[in-house]
Amino acid sequence: MRIGLVCPYSFDIPGGVQFHVRDLAEILLQRGHAVSVLAPADDGIELPDYVVSAGRAVPVRYNGSVARLNFGVMTNAKVTAWLDRGRFDLVHIHEPITPSVGALALFAAECPVVATFHTSNLRSRAMQAIYPFIRASMEKIRARIAVSEDARRTVTTHFGGDAVVIPNGVYVERFAGAEPEPAWQGTPERPTIAFLGRMGEPRKGMPVLAAAMPEVLRAVPGARLIVAGPGDADDVRKLMTPETVAATEFLGSVDDVTKARLLRSVDVYVAPNTGGESFGIILIEAMSAGAAVLASDLPAFLRVLDGGRAGLTFANESPADLARRLVQLLGDPALRRATATAGQQRAQIFDWSVVADRIELVYETVIEAALAGGMRPAGPVTGPQRVIGRLLRGATGRAEP
Secondary structure, eight states: OEEEEEOOSOTTSOOHHHHHHHHHHHHHHHTTOEEEEEEOOOTTOOOOTTEEEOOOOEEEEETTEEEEEOOSHHHHHHHHHHHHHHOOSEEEEESTTSTTHHHHHHHHOOSOEEEEEOOOOTTOHHHHHHHHHHHHHHTTEEEEEESSHHHHHHHHHHHOSOOEEOOOOBOHHHHHTOOOOGGGOOOSSSOEEEEESOTTOGGGOHHHHHHHHHHHHHHSTTOEEEEESSSOHHHHHTTSOHHHHHTEEEEESOOHHHHHHHHHHOSEEEEOOOSOOSSOHHHHHHHHHTOEEEEEOOHHHHHHTGGGTSSEEEOTTOHHHHHHHHHHHHTOHHHHHHHHHHHHHHHGGGBHHHHHHHHHHHHHHHHHHHHHTTOOOSSOOOSOOOOHHHHHHHSSGGGOO
């Protein structure tokens, strides 16, 4: 198949949607499909061969964080040119209602469209405001995918209809097989804890973790905290006690290899996020690497962690409960091992080999329906032709265990 993927967020800035689109493009290419990705990107940035830049993006507050989006007359021209050159069998747009290249591609696309919804925001005024303007274009979407039950509920609440739940994918072996870094490995006296995320976004939970650390250090004086991700470390230090600052190492932004090595090395990964999460890809990466996971009890995190069977949870926005559970994990090696083992087993269902099969099935079903309706795709339809009944049996929300 000739597949066009559209990412609304700047491809040169790390983020969950960007990583998802990148990984999906690469596994589709490995499976023999012709794939092109359209995404915003700053000038002069080196991009993979399969990515076409839609031009520079501008920072906009969206979904509780700052997203880099691209929208305008020049961008629209680039979108149209990309669609004309691509002659795609289908276009797969991620976050089609975000005011960026995805919405423009949805307006202009004449081939079948698949859309994936990543956002969980049941009370979004922005979605309520924009829907009347995009309603007609939304009818072009032949199949809707949501990355979680929370994202699916957002779709049904704001747009009606339904969506098939297919979770984000992870290359499990990349994390399971990463080489540990001795400097980040814990010992019984000096266990290590990791946090990854944008430090400047309160919803990522760094203030909660900083408030919990004094109690953790009182119970486990040798504990070390390793923080990775973009943001101003000095701003975070202002949230910490001197003892916590002394126990913390800031790595700044890290590449994929370093992230995998960090997660493979530490004893515990902590996700203190306070909201705005529809999935939790970082949890699965940590589980794949063999770290014991401790996360806030957000609904999306609970689903990833199988209701707490594949990782421990604490009461959202409670530094005291976070400290209690973290001390419990750090002080009980057997519990850490059992939690890590359960997490590794759980991570297998999110491997890209599983997730890509289900996405391909959506593609095949959409193209089959388009052919039945008289629409001719640009290229041949390859692979087994499946019917919608199998899709619904194997790819409902219940398949995101």
